[in-house]
Amino acid sequence: MLNALEVFTTVAVGLMVGVEFxxxxxxxxxxxxxxxxxxVLGRAHGGRMLGALMPFWYMGSLALTAVWAVAAWQRPGxxxxxxxxxxxxxxxxMSLLLLVPINNRGKTWTPExxxxDWKEQQNRWDRYHYVRVAVIVAAFALLVAALA
Structure with a gap:
């Protein structure tokens, strides 16, 4: 059962990393x-679509990883x-403090x-997102290493 949890968690986090990458x-x-x-229309649509999905994915990944840590306590990795x-x-x-406020504004934008400063705001979002991607890639790598 623990092996299934480990694999499922790693796949879920890996897919999340892939989407964000x-x-x-x-x-x-x-x-x-x-x-x-x-x-602006494409980014607004993406902000609405992914803004509705990603909170569940992030929270699900957090929950799965926490369950893995508890279930495997005092085991190697x-x-x-x-x-x-x-x-x-x-x-x-990072998402809540830095990215979500910009995304919440951007997902309502139209050309009208x-x-x-919409481009500057999107560039700021992109910079924060690059850092977030690096953080979740590191988390994914650690989960993969824990499997070994």
């Missing part, structure tokens, strides 16, 4: 290459799981109502 290094660069009206949990907590705190 793709947003940072594939989707947003594609949207940014489009004309401004299309870029549990320290790595606990550190991964700390990194996932950090990613949630976007603020003058």
């Amino acid at each position: 793709a947003v940072a290094f594939v989707v947003n660069p594609i949207l940014d290459a489009l004309p401004d009206d299309s870029a 549990t320290g790595l799981v606990v550190i991964a949990e700390g990194l996932l907590i950090l990613s949630v705190i 109502n976007r603020p003058e």
Whole structure:
């Protein structure tokens, strides 16, 4: 049963990392290459869509990792799981304090109502997101190492 939990948790976190990595290094660069009206509409739609999904994914990953840490307490590799949990907590705190406020504004923007500094706000979101991606990649790597 513990093995199934470990694998399921690692896959769930790995998929989350893949989505966030793709947003940072594939989707947003594609949207940014489009004309401004299309870029703002695409980012707004992405903000609404992923903004509805990702909180559940992050919280689910936190819960699964916590259950793994408790279930495997005093087994080899549990320290790595606990550190991964700390990194996932950090990613949630970063999200709530830095990324969500920008996303909540951006997901309502249209070409008609976007603020003058919309590109600067999106660039700030991107910079915070790169850091968050690095944090969750590190958490994922620790979970994979804990399996070994």
